[in-house]
Amino acid sequence: MDIDIFFLGTSSGVPTVERNVPSILIRRKGEHIYFDFGEGTQRQIFRLGLGFSKKMKIFISHLHGDHIFGLLPLMQTLTLFKRRYPLEIYGPVKLESFLKYNMELLDIEPTFEIVFKPIYHNTILDFGEYYIKVIRNLHGGLSYSFRIEEKGRPGRFNADKATKDGVPKEYWSILARGEDVKVGDKIYCSKDYVIPPPIRGRSIVYSGDTMAFDGLIELARDADVLISEATFTSELKDRSIETMHMTALEAAKIAREAGVKILVLTHFSARYNDLTNHLIEARKIFPATFIAKDLDVLTIPYVTP
Ligand SMILES: [Zn+2]
Ligand SMILES: [Zn+2]
Numbered sequence: 001m002d003i004d005i006f007f008l009g010t011s012s013g014v015p016t017v018e019r020n021v022p023s024i025l026i027r028r029k030g031e032h033i034y035f036d037f038g039e040g041t042q043r044q045i046f047r048l049g050l051g052f053s054k055k056m057k058i059f060i061s062h063l064h065g066d067h068i069f070g071l072l073p074l075m076q077t078l079t080l081f082k083r084r085y086p087l088e089i090y091g092p093v094k095l096e097s098f099l100k101y102n103m104e105l106l107d108i109e110p111t112f113e114i115v116f117k118p119i120y121h122n123t124i125l126d127f128g129e130y131y132i133k134v135i136r137n138l139h140g141g142l143s144y145s146f147r148i149e150e151k152g153r154p155g156r157f158n159a160d161k162a163t164k165d166g167v168p169k170e171y172w173s174i175l176a177r178g179e180d181v182k183v184g185d186k187i188y189c190s191k192d193y194v195i196p197p198p199i200r201g202r203s204i205v206y207s208g209d210t211m212a213f214d215g216l217i218e219l220a221r222d223a224d225v226l227i228s229e230a231t232f233t234s235e236l237k238d239r240s241i242e243t244m245h246m247t248a249l250e251a252a253k254i255a256r257e258a259g260v261k262i263l264v265l266t267h268f269s270a271r272y273n274d275l276t277n278h279l280i281e282a283r284k285i286f287p288a289t290f291i292a293k294d295l296d297v298l299t300i301p302y303v304t305p
Pocket of ligand 2: 139
């Protein structure tokens, strides 16, 4: 199955006519995983014809308004829709009281369970088929970057042998991911049904808001896609330091050092109508750079070797 990355908002502090405030949706196997949820994100979701998935997680990088002001309207909508499935929200510890306090004030009584989990520096959250690593950024308050990575497979699955040996089909995917299977008193060993070399899972890194720092290079090491903020170009380097953001050039240097495949720039200051200079300065350092536009979709295909 493919992984689709939807760019729902690519501006920074304020929306513009062309760009909404930050939100990214990663869709994998029907699960919707959001990173940040700025004001107006719901409309972006509807414009793309995407509904709300039964399986939905929201990760909030930090508590600046441009990244969280879409959450309360979302709670209201999901309540009006009479959602029954739990909603998982991960973010800086204070996010929980922000939601509780405001929902009480607004008399929003959700029809669904909100499962809030605080995030911390240098933690790895295990979601079964993939994990999400969290590290702390250099930005105002508690702010985080994320790496979502699928667990790898030990090799290509040998369907011919599995058929020949009469392994029931429902166990194939378990063997393919490296686990042995017991059926009655017969044991099938994964190593007999996979052909090396091991296959790495796909990985996507999202920087949130931050200044450039070495930890981000490590987080992004060999990733398929690095989605990085690039609020400014180098001409406004001083401003980027004052506001603890990055320039396009700095994002490109991180992409090069980390050896990522693709760099996608986002979170642009609303002062820029034209992002050609962002692209030019980044591509000098890292040619595989792209500028995200609102409602762009980037697909990472599932490769069967
Ligand atoms: Zn921001
Ligand atoms: Zn911020």
